[in-house]
Amino acid sequence: MQALFSRLRYAGVGVAVLLSGCNLEVLTPKGDIGSHEKSLILIALGLMAVVAIPVIAMTLWFPWRYRKSNKNATYAPNWSHSTKIELVVWTIPAIIVAILAVITWTSSHALDPYKPLESDAKPVTVQVVSMDWKWLFVYPEYGVASVNELAFPTNRPVNFQITSDSVMNAFFIPQLGSQIYAMAGMETKLHLIAREPGNYAGLSTNFSGEGFSDMHFQAIATSEDGFKDWIAKAKASQATLDAEGYKTLATPSEKTPVSYYGNVTPGLFGSVVNKHMGEMSHDAAMHGEMQMQHDAPQESMQMDMHHHEGGDAMSSNTSPTQAEK
Template sequence: MSKNKYQRLLSFLPLLGMLPTLEGCKWTLLDPKGQVGLDEQNLIITATLMMLLVVIPVIIMTFAFAWKYRASNTSAIYAPKWSHSTKIEITVWLVPILIIIALGSITYKSTHALDPYHSLESNVTPVNIEVVALDWKWLFIYPDLGIATINEIQFPEHTPLNFKITSDTVMNSFFIPALGSQIYAMAGMQTNLHLIANKKAEMDGISANYSGAGFAGMKFKAISTSQEDFIAWVAKVKAAPKLLDQDEYDTLAKQSQNNSVALYSKYMPNLFQKIISKYVGMKPGKQIQHEKSSCG
């Protein structure tokens, strides 16, 4: 082996030294905390295994053919005029076609079963949460409880979550990887998402769509708790001194980065719908005029 080859091999040693640091990494999509995430994990694994039915044999045959028909193997059949084999044609076409049919069937069924707009079947009363994407923070409104938060939501385990999502800025994408599914937040529009947590956990939530300079810090915590702990948390928020009136909302709507958690014991009536409505029918370039309102 030449000196240059040794040098190339040695250049990979620093990469090998990085492998131990990956032991603590978690692939969140493959460690779901909710039923939707679990179903999506199963779909990813199933689709991958089915595709490997083609990939693995091809890799094996590539090495096998290269070895069998190497120049030094004089016993290998040499057929320079060979051009067709019915058996090979049937194999290379039929197997992929069957896999595509199977994948198509699975994808069709799972696409409808995992439709984010479909509510989840449960005997438990769902928690309704209205979500507003801002620059660069998340506003969460609990319409049934009369409270609001910034960059944190809590909810009981084994309880369906009904999200209504919009944006008061550019398009974002609301995503809690451990619970599965993501869906866009767009100004003047409402999207829906239904999730559930199967266990107690503290999960990371993110914007999965680049939205400007503060995008990297546009994160929030999604915490599933016991019913008792959730009731205690709601009481804590209701006792918070902050009120989400128009002046406070105007401040929130301004661009700011790496925002900390904030709790609001009250918010303006119909805030979520007002945020959507102010963009309906708006012409490009028209300035937004905030309507003064106070907390109810």
């Protein structure tokens, strides 16, 4: 027994050493969604411990209690039933399953990534495109874009519209919460909010080829003034993200440095989704862009919509009312 405890002690030290370099970002949330998800992790851990700890304890105690040399242990070779044991092994799991069912039902609805966050502050819309092997962030309200760098103000919801121009990826900012997939020809949605300023690591958590390990980005949560400065810095870039510029950017590349685009062709996100849908059109993405432009100043109401069919682009100025019709 002494040898067993000694081995467990050394194993514990080894695990501590291995984990010493880990940054458990999921357990240090900086936003509302991340905080709720941390609570769920701790609750699930506690419920598992209710079962796991007694089982581990009994695994050690039973061999010791019923060892051959212990003459005081009850010898019952014909034992087959115990009402007390039956009550324990059925009642406790049933209670745990019931608790998990309630938690799963309520949290699945409360933390639905498609559900907008309640806030008095105006949300920031960011359109996200995953590529080989980099992230493109488009700010349609401001007409700018960035690669591998995302910025937003604290205490304001961020409404993400997410797609892929390549294989399936997964968009994840651990300290803000909620991973969601980016898929070609589809638009997924995610709503997050940061409560503390800082630089948070973002990544893809779905293997997507050679450059996957370097497919990271920085999520910068800043003050309102800091966000305005970041937008101004992006606008100062001379680079334009039009059809030709996007084609160049979409070329597979690894360890792509942060870059900015001071001018972005309106409707770019919808065109990226549509080009993977064949003859089908992505009305949801188009309507989302139209609604956003409807909320923007009057001078930016006219949009240049791009529909890709066979790689060709067609442009047309469409008003929000016409688009909804």
